Amino acid sequence: MRRSLRQLIWPLVALALLLVFNAVASPSFFHVQFVNGRLSGAAIDVLNQGAPVMLLALGMTLVIGTGGIDLSVGAVMAVAGALAAKLLHLDAPVALAIVAALGVCVAAGIWNGGLVTVASIPPIVATLIFMVAGRGIAQLITDGQIITINPGSSFTVIGRGVIGGLPVPVVIALSAALVIAAIVRLTSLGVFIEAIGGNEEASRYAGINVRWIRLSVYAIMGLLAGLAGLIDTADIAAADANNSGLYLELDAILAVVIGGTALTGGRFSLLGALVGAIIIQTLSTTILMTTFRGHSVPPEFNLVIKAIVVLMVCLLQSDELRRMVLQVRRVQG
């Protein structure tokens, strides 16, 4: 418990600083209202818009925990949205569209996992293949067009609905977090993942079925990416194979790293990844809301800030830097 708390301190400090900045710069940020049976306000928007990255970050945490990486999640999102929209366009029932889309995404995850485990291709290349081809497949499904979904369709509830005052995407992301945390921490899966990420060879000798666990981790990642894709598509009531999930694999990896999970694998923190995802979304929202001397800040500024955040987080986690600082202190003392 103490270890996990200590790991979470830096991300939480960063989030707190961002929130304090918002509280001062744009007081309306924390103004949450209950309108027409739903909570609304900038803070809720952050959670709502951050839901896809939160889902991706949960899966990515497990993948990175095993020492892997999944670059294809953005493309998988696009495939999920394209397939669901295409099926709805062909008058398929909503449930079928959802199940089919998620099924294909799990298959994509198993494909990635299979390349990594059975063919022993490095994860970065194995998933690069689907990152490139997946978006092509999504465009193939939509025929290169943007397929719109009837805004009255019950499918749009996934992106726009409300349950108990909370937006449905937030409910989906939080439930997914609870389910995954339960699976990972109540069974031995979490320990196995950390063991594989720590030392694959040793895990194999210890009798852990490395292949099977790797495969299931990539399958879970596929399922979560599919959910994120459905949310994105339902939210805008259209499937845009070119832009759905674009760049999001990078945001997800970033969220995981900000949350204190090292890219080299081993110990991972699901809670950290959620905090990381919220930090990333808060950054974007903050930049959108902030005005400087009466001018709004250009949204491109987001990229520059993100770059600085990534570097800072990297440096904070760098043992090398810690060693240098300690050395300087020792010399001075």
Place this chain on the structure above:
Amino acid sequence: MKMHLNRHWPLLTTAGVLVALYVAASIAYTGFSSWFQFAQLFADNATLGLAAIGMTFVILSGGIDLSVGAVIALASMGLAVLVSHMGLPVWIAIPLVLVIGTGFGAFMGAIIQMFKLPPFLVTLAGMFLARGTALLLTETKRIEMSDSAGIRALSSVLVVDFNIAAMVFLVAVLVAWAALKYTRFGRTVFAIGSDESAARLMGLPIASTRVGIYAISGVCAAAGGIVHVIGTQAGDASVAFLLELDAIAAVVIGGTVLAGGRGSILGTLLGVLILGIITTIPNYQGNLNSWWIKIVIGLLLLVFVVLQRVSQRWSGARG
């Protein structure tokens, strides 16, 4: 002889695929086999090719550079701002942009080396920084430069149908090939990628070589941005979006192993030409949609990566 063939057969496979593609396209489409189209292949893919050359150094050393697409955009926009907004002559602005690209790469390399950070993350930050800066340079995000006499002059240079972009690409291939094969630096790149701790024990200059590797990637990307400006007569902050993926694909298809230590510039050249032919075919075949390109590139990547695995296991099993 057998050993020799074994070492070279990934490259031979790539060459075989390239020749097969070229012959098939030449038979299927009239005009494809023309000298003009051949020269055009180099011109059209010069930006990708330059980025892929830099990427080859990075991947050979066991690293990765996600920032090249963004650095191309930054160089493109930077050159346009220097020339069109600040009125600098082209012969000053171009070296300046190359220096900025080199410095940007060297900076990332230094951070990776000094703090032992994963190249993936540091160059991801570099990607955000370069793309963000490129977009923030101007309000319009795009500067037309057809009124610049310097750029117009450069874009009209032709040597036996090879334009300036194609020539820069080919010269860069030659220089990079020679640098990897005949210099101490080049051998150190391979040594770091094969086994970094062994390279350190051998007393090789790892720190300066790594900074140099990323500096090369930076200067190659900057050159890619410059030839793009010359080709399109415009600076554009949104060009080369995710081009790093194509560059990595070209390097992998060219037979360079992503774990580092094995590969060649010649392979990368072949990889770039394969990607170039695949993306040109829809120009000849109207009913072929652009998304097929992505699927075919994905499949090619798959085939080559699996081939690499098989050849590694094969040579491993034979000792």
